Amino acid sequence: MAESTKKLTWDLMILQEMAAQMGDYLNSEALFWPLGHREMPMLTLGGFWLRQHRLNSLQTLLTKDQQTELSEATDLYETAVADWVVRVEQRANTELETRIRQWHEYLRDVRAGNSADIAAYPTQVENRAIMAALVNALQERPYLLDDALAAKISLQDKGLRARWQSGPFVWPEEWQPAYPEPEFWWLYGRPK
Structure with a gap:
């Protein structure tokens, strides 16, 4: 605690x-x-x-x-x-695209079987959590989420689920209430 x-x-x-x-x-x-x-x-x-x-x-x-x-x-x-609605939306979508690319590169390394990459999952998954935070914010008015980016995340999640081993929450246990399993399933286990 x-x-x-x-x-x-x-x-x-x-x-x-x-x-x-x-x-x-x-x-x-x-x-x-x-x-x-x-x-x-x-x-x-x-x-x-x-x-x-x-x-x-x-x-x-x-x-x-x-x-x-x-x-x-x-x-x-x-x-x-308050006065930067368009800038915030553009910057957030740009960041989301960048983080999707970074997450893709990490998952590619995991698929290659590098045990160090798999062991680093609890740290690396913060990138996926930031992606979720960006998506959630961009789905709220007055912002607009780029649908193509949402589709890329869905595709990445599908690939990760195919190699997923359910397990304990990877971050401090006290943080679990902030990240319920159905929505944040990728915090409950590791890639195999």
Whole structure:
């Protein structure tokens, strides 16, 4: 429990930094924006939405102060994106296309039978979770998901299911409520 709480605290710190820099990010042409902290991931819409989903779903694991910080970060994000609807939609679809390509390359390496790639699944599957966050956000108004990208994800999922071994949740157990198995089946097991 302590380790997953520490990870959620880290997620919140990242989300706050992403929200603070969202306006500059959207005003740039960069798809991956450095947050200026070596240990933090690059800012992307998908990375923000992934953490926002997880933190919102697991608010009961946060302190009252952290819940307030989450709300403030969300407000800051919403202010930053308010005037950038078209830019957000375009950037999110571009990121989704990039992540689909990265996920395809990882799955290709897994199919080649490299045990190191299979062992790295719990880390690599974050890319698939970001894809899910992007799809979910792009299916909400005022955004529009590129149907061709959704079809590519379905095709990748079909290929992964053909080589799938069901098993335990690959991320911290306390995070399971944020990722129910029917929707996030690819977090419950590994490729074989």
